[in-house]
Amino acid sequence: MIGSFRGMRKRSAVLAVLTTAVTLAVPAAASAAVGAPPAGIPSGASALPARGTTTFSFRGMNLRMPSAWKVRRYGDTARVITGPCTDPEYFYADCKSFWLVGPKTLAYWGYTGKDRYVPTLTQPSCPFGGMSLTVLGDKATSRGLRQVGRGHAAAYTAWPGYCEAQGSSGRKVHFTQREWFLPTSKILVVDLWDHKGLSGVLKNATWS
Numbered sequence: 071m072i073g074s075f076r077g078m079r080k081r082s083a084v085l086a087v088l089t090t091a092v093t094l095a096v097p098a099a100a101s102a103a104v105g106a107p108p109a110g111i112p113s114g115a116s117a118l119p120a121r122g123t124t125t126f127s128f129r130g131m132n133l134r135m136p137s138a139w140k141v142r143r144y145g146d147t148a149r150v151i152t153g154p155c156t157d158p159e160y161f162y163a164d165c166k167s168f169w170l171v172g173p174k175t176l177a178y179w180g181y182t183g184k185d186r187y188v189p190t191l192t193q194p195s196c197p198f199g200g201m202s203l204t205v206l207g208d209k210a211t212s213r214g215l216r217q218v219g220r221g222h223a224a225a226y227t228a229w230p231g232y233c234e235a236q237g238s239s240g241r242k243v244h245f246t247q248r249e250w251f252l253p254t255s256k257i258l259v260v261d262l263w264d265h266k267g268l269s270g271v272l273k274n275a276t277w278s
Contacts, residue, residue, distance in 0.1 A: 126150070128170045129257055131219065132276045146172030152265060161189050162197040162204075166263050173256035183251045186210075186229040187260050196233030197262050198243055206231045206247075216250055219275035224250035224259070 124137040128148055140151040142158050149158055153166030161169065171187070179189045186206065196204045207230035216226040229247040234240060250259040250272060261268055 127278070129172055129255060130278055131222075131252075131255065131257060132278060133271050134274065135271050146174045152263070162262075168259065168261040168263065168265060168268060171258040171260065176256060176258060181258065183225055183227070183249075183253065186227070186247055187249060187258060196243070198233060198245065201233035201243060202236045204231060204233050211246070216269070216272065218250060218252060218272045219277050222252060222255070222275070222277060224252045224272070226250050 122137055123134050124139075126133045126135060126139075126141055126148075129146075135150070136152075138152075140155075142149045142151065148170045149165070149167050150170065151158055151165060151167045155165035155167065157163045158165050158167070171181075171189075175189070176187075179187070181187050185208075188206070196202070209230075210227045211230050212226070212228035214226050215223045218224045227249045229249070230244070231247060232242045232244040234242045245262055246264060248261045248264070248268075252258075259268075259272065
Protein backbone atom coordinates (compact mmCIF):
# COMPACT_ATOMS: atom_id res chain seq x y z
CA MET A 71 0.00 0.00 0.00
CA ILE A 72 1.27 3.47 -0.84
CA GLY A 73 0.92 4.64 2.76
CA SER A 74 3.61 2.19 3.86
CA PHE A 75 6.36 3.88 1.81
CA ARG A 76 8.62 5.99 4.02
CA GLY A 77 11.79 8.04 3.80
CA MET A 78 10.00 10.56 1.63
CA ARG A 79 11.80 13.38 -0.17
CA LYS A 80 11.05 16.95 0.87
CA ARG A 81 9.49 19.41 -1.49
CA SER A 82 11.86 21.86 -3.06
CA ALA A 83 9.15 24.46 -3.64
CA VAL A 84 7.54 26.07 -0.61
CA LEU A 85 3.96 27.35 -0.85
CA ALA A 86 4.33 31.11 -1.08
CA VAL A 87 0.95 31.81 0.48
CA LEU A 88 1.40 29.80 3.64
CA THR A 89 2.16 31.53 6.93
CA THR A 90 3.91 30.19 9.97
CA ALA A 91 2.21 27.00 11.11
CA VAL A 92 0.57 26.81 14.49
CA THR A 93 -0.41 23.48 15.95
CA LEU A 94 -4.07 23.28 16.93
CA ALA A 95 -4.40 22.29 20.56
CA VAL A 96 -6.10 18.97 21.30
CA PRO A 97 -6.80 17.31 24.66
CA ALA A 98 -3.45 16.32 26.14
CA ALA A 99 -4.66 12.96 27.40
CA ALA A 100 -5.93 11.96 24.00
CA SER A 101 -3.28 13.51 21.77
CA ALA A 102 -0.32 11.70 20.24
CA ALA A 103 3.02 13.11 19.11
CA VAL A 104 3.57 13.75 15.43
CA GLY A 105 5.44 10.79 14.03
CA ALA A 106 3.52 8.20 16.04
CA PRO A 107 1.51 5.52 14.22
CA PRO A 108 -1.99 6.76 13.32
CA ALA A 109 -4.95 5.78 15.44
CA GLY A 110 -7.34 3.19 14.09
CA ILE A 111 -9.49 4.70 11.38
CA PRO A 112 -12.90 3.03 11.01
CA SER A 113 -14.85 2.92 7.77
CA GLY A 114 -17.24 5.70 8.81
CA ALA A 115 -17.24 8.59 11.25
CA SER A 116 -20.41 7.28 12.89
CA ALA A 117 -18.34 4.34 14.12
CA LEU A 118 -15.92 6.60 16.00
CA PRO A 119 -16.36 6.37 19.78
CA ALA A 120 -16.95 9.61 21.67
CA ARG A 121 -13.81 9.00 23.71
CA GLY A 122 -10.58 9.35 21.79
CA THR A 123 -12.02 11.84 19.31
CA THR A 124 -11.81 15.57 18.87
CA THR A 125 -13.72 18.08 16.74
CA PHE A 126 -11.83 20.24 14.28
CA SER A 127 -13.58 23.30 12.84
CA PHE A 128 -12.59 24.79 9.49
CA ARG A 129 -14.55 27.70 8.00
CA GLY A 130 -17.80 26.53 9.61
CA MET A 131 -17.28 22.83 8.81
CA ASN A 132 -16.89 20.69 11.94
CA LEU A 133 -15.17 17.32 11.62
CA ARG A 134 -15.19 14.69 14.38
CA MET A 135 -11.98 12.72 14.01
CA PRO A 136 -9.47 10.65 16.04
CA SER A 137 -7.76 12.81 18.64
CA ALA A 138 -4.40 11.37 17.59
CA TRP A 139 -4.71 13.35 14.35
CA LYS A 140 -2.84 16.65 14.62
CA VAL A 141 -3.79 19.90 12.90
CA ARG A 142 -1.43 22.60 11.69
CA ARG A 143 -2.78 25.85 10.25
CA TYR A 144 -1.24 27.99 7.52
CA GLY A 145 -3.38 31.06 6.90
CA ASP A 146 -6.65 29.82 5.39
CA THR A 147 -5.19 26.34 4.86
CA ALA A 148 -4.81 23.48 7.34
CA ARG A 149 -3.00 20.16 7.28
CA VAL A 150 -4.39 17.25 9.29
CA ILE A 151 -1.47 14.96 10.17
CA THR A 152 -2.60 11.37 10.61
CA GLY A 153 0.66 9.44 10.92
CA PRO A 154 4.46 9.66 10.62
CA CYS A 155 5.58 13.17 9.70
CA THR A 156 9.05 14.71 9.58
CA ASP A 157 8.19 17.97 7.83
CA PRO A 158 4.62 19.33 7.78
CA GLU A 159 5.57 22.59 6.04
CA TYR A 160 5.12 21.41 2.44
CA PHE A 161 2.28 20.02 0.35
CA TYR A 162 4.22 17.01 -0.92
CA ALA A 163 6.56 15.99 1.88
CA ASP A 164 7.45 13.29 4.37
CA CYS A 165 4.11 13.51 6.12
CA LYS A 166 1.05 11.25 6.13
CA SER A 167 -1.84 13.69 6.11
CA PHE A 168 -4.60 15.43 4.20
CA TRP A 169 -5.23 19.10 3.45
CA LEU A 170 -8.12 21.51 3.88
CA VAL A 171 -7.73 24.54 1.64
CA GLY A 172 -9.63 27.84 1.88
CA PRO A 173 -10.69 30.38 -0.77
CA LYS A 174 -7.65 32.68 -0.63
CA THR A 175 -5.24 29.86 -1.35
CA LEU A 176 -7.51 28.38 -4.01
CA ALA A 177 -7.71 31.77 -5.75
CA TYR A 178 -3.94 32.19 -5.56
CA TRP A 179 -3.37 28.92 -7.43
CA GLY A 180 -6.31 29.46 -9.77
CA TYR A 181 -8.17 26.33 -8.68
CA THR A 182 -11.59 25.84 -10.30
CA GLY A 183 -12.26 22.14 -9.72
CA LYS A 184 -11.76 21.26 -13.39
CA ASP A 185 -8.12 20.25 -12.92
CA ARG A 186 -6.30 18.67 -10.01
CA TYR A 187 -4.96 20.83 -7.21
CA VAL A 188 -1.19 21.24 -7.58
CA PRO A 189 0.02 24.17 -5.43
CA THR A 190 3.54 24.37 -6.80
CA LEU A 191 5.44 26.32 -9.40
CA THR A 192 7.22 23.22 -10.68
CA GLN A 193 6.44 19.56 -11.25
CA PRO A 194 5.78 18.08 -7.78
CA SER A 195 8.09 15.46 -6.34
CA CYS A 196 6.83 12.09 -5.21
CA PRO A 197 4.88 12.43 -1.95
CA PHE A 198 5.94 8.97 -0.79
CA GLY A 199 9.73 9.18 -1.07
CA GLY A 200 12.46 7.14 -2.66
CA MET A 201 11.53 8.26 -6.18
CA SER A 202 12.74 11.08 -8.40
CA LEU A 203 9.84 11.67 -10.78
CA THR A 204 6.11 12.14 -10.36
CA VAL A 205 3.74 11.66 -13.30
CA LEU A 206 0.26 13.12 -12.89
CA GLY A 207 -2.57 11.89 -15.07
CA ASP A 208 -4.70 14.60 -16.69
CA LYS A 209 -7.88 12.51 -16.83
CA ALA A 210 -9.92 11.84 -13.71
CA THR A 211 -10.79 8.23 -12.91
CA SER A 212 -13.89 9.16 -10.92
CA ARG A 213 -16.23 12.15 -10.55
CA GLY A 214 -19.45 12.69 -8.67
CA LEU A 215 -21.17 14.37 -5.74
CA ARG A 216 -20.42 13.44 -2.12
CA GLN A 217 -22.29 14.52 0.99
CA VAL A 218 -20.31 16.61 3.46
CA GLY A 219 -22.75 17.01 6.31
CA ARG A 220 -26.46 17.72 6.03
CA GLY A 221 -27.34 20.03 3.16
CA HIS A 222 -23.82 20.26 1.74
CA ALA A 223 -22.54 18.44 -1.34
CA ALA A 224 -18.98 18.38 -2.63
CA ALA A 225 -17.76 17.77 -6.16
CA TYR A 226 -15.61 14.66 -5.73
CA THR A 227 -12.77 13.88 -8.15
CA ALA A 228 -10.15 11.13 -8.13
CA TRP A 229 -6.95 11.85 -10.05
CA PRO A 230 -4.37 9.15 -10.90
CA GLY A 231 -0.64 9.52 -10.56
CA TYR A 232 2.50 7.52 -10.10
CA CYS A 233 6.10 7.93 -9.00
CA GLU A 234 9.13 6.32 -10.52
CA ALA A 235 12.90 6.49 -10.23
CA GLN A 236 14.61 7.96 -13.29
CA GLY A 237 17.35 5.90 -14.92
CA SER A 238 16.65 2.76 -12.90
CA SER A 239 14.52 -0.35 -13.18
CA GLY A 240 11.38 1.69 -13.84
CA ARG A 241 9.70 0.64 -10.60
CA LYS A 242 6.48 2.62 -10.16
CA VAL A 243 4.36 3.51 -7.16
CA HIS A 244 0.79 4.39 -8.08
CA PHE A 245 -1.42 6.69 -6.04
CA THR A 246 -4.74 8.51 -6.28
CA GLN A 247 -5.27 12.14 -5.35
CA ARG A 248 -8.80 12.46 -3.99
CA GLU A 249 -10.46 15.87 -3.85
CA TRP A 250 -13.72 17.07 -2.29
CA PHE A 251 -14.57 20.61 -3.44
CA LEU A 252 -17.39 22.60 -1.84
CA PRO A 253 -18.04 25.40 -4.37
CA THR A 254 -20.33 27.45 -2.11
CA SER A 255 -18.19 27.25 1.01
CA LYS A 256 -14.98 27.48 -1.08
CA ILE A 257 -13.36 24.58 0.78
CA LEU A 258 -11.20 21.91 -0.84
CA VAL A 259 -10.16 18.68 0.89
CA VAL A 260 -7.15 16.91 -0.69
CA ASP A 261 -6.02 13.38 0.20
CA LEU A 262 -3.08 11.55 -1.41
CA TRP A 263 -2.88 8.73 1.14
CA ASP A 264 -6.25 7.01 0.62
CA HIS A 265 -7.37 7.46 4.22
CA LYS A 266 -10.09 4.84 4.64
CA GLY A 267 -12.08 6.78 7.24
CA LEU A 268 -11.95 10.22 5.63
CA SER A 269 -15.06 9.79 3.47
CA GLY A 270 -17.08 8.91 6.55
CA VAL A 271 -15.66 11.80 8.56
CA LEU A 272 -16.66 14.22 5.80
CA LYS A 273 -20.08 12.66 5.31
CA ASN A 274 -20.86 13.11 9.00
CA ALA A 275 -19.62 16.69 9.23
CA THR A 276 -21.71 19.31 10.95
CA TRP A 277 -21.93 22.99 10.05
CA SER A 278 -22.07 26.11 12.19
